[in-house]
Amino acid sequence: MLNFWLPVLTLWNRELTRFWRQKSRVLGVVASPLVFWLIIGSGFGDLSRFFAGALVLTVLFSAIFSTISIIEDRREGFLLSMLVSPAPRTSMVLGKVLGSATLAWVQGLIFLAFAPLAGLAPSLGRLLGLAGVIFLISCTLTALGFLIAWRMESTQGFHAVMNLFLVPMWMVSGAVFPISEAHTWIRWIMLVNPLTYSVAAVTRLLPVAVPPGTPDLPLDLAVTAAFGLVLAIASAVLANRKTTVSYA
Secondary structure (H helix, E strand, C coil), X not given: CHHHHHHHHHHHHXXXXXXXXXXXXXXXXXXXXXXXXXXXXXXXXXXXXXXXXXXXXXXXXXXXXXXXXXXXXXXXXXXXXXXXXCCCHHHHHHHXXXXXXXXXXXXXXXXXXXXXXXXXXXXXXXXXXXHHHHHHHHHHXXXXXXXXXXXXXXXXXXXXHHXXXXXXXXXXXXXXXXXHHCCHHHHHHHHXXXXXXXXXXXXXXXXXCCCCCCCCHHHHHHHHHHHHHHHXXXXXXXXCCCCCCCCC
């Protein structure tokens, strides 16, 4: 057990330490969704309508950008050192995911602090529920980032995947427009998009009017947790494949 959990805690601490040495990341990750939310929300005259989507976007940016450290670790030789160590590779995956997910969770909570600007005042119970849901979403999106970054050789390729795949994935998650207002074929995409259920879970816990067609909270939590579990298992399997990573 010590051989498993010590690397997990070490890598978790390493991610946090690296983050606090780059405090500008907080501004970059939180400011972009904040500006996006203020502009779009002000344009529609309803800041509360897009708050849930902007919060999930904050978590998405933080979780995805934190996993870029995997590419950096490969370049610096640290990843190779971890892979040849006696520690289980699954512990490496768990440590990296938990570290990046913790950072995404904290930055999501920072964005949540702007809720009063939208006229939102969640009760203590709702705040605790939101904190739990944000952490679940953080773990899920971090596992997704790990899965993508593990196969990448450059940060440029990583950013290309994010712009081509992850940003559109967020746009059809109900963050910008609800399912009930979407065209038929877009509606089907939204229903099979796991991120739709993450945005819906946050919306359900905020004191806002829930748009028609929004999935129920139990379904939201189940889909988000299942998606995260599948991604975590896939990440562990990928990390344990000796032929996966190139060290050239």
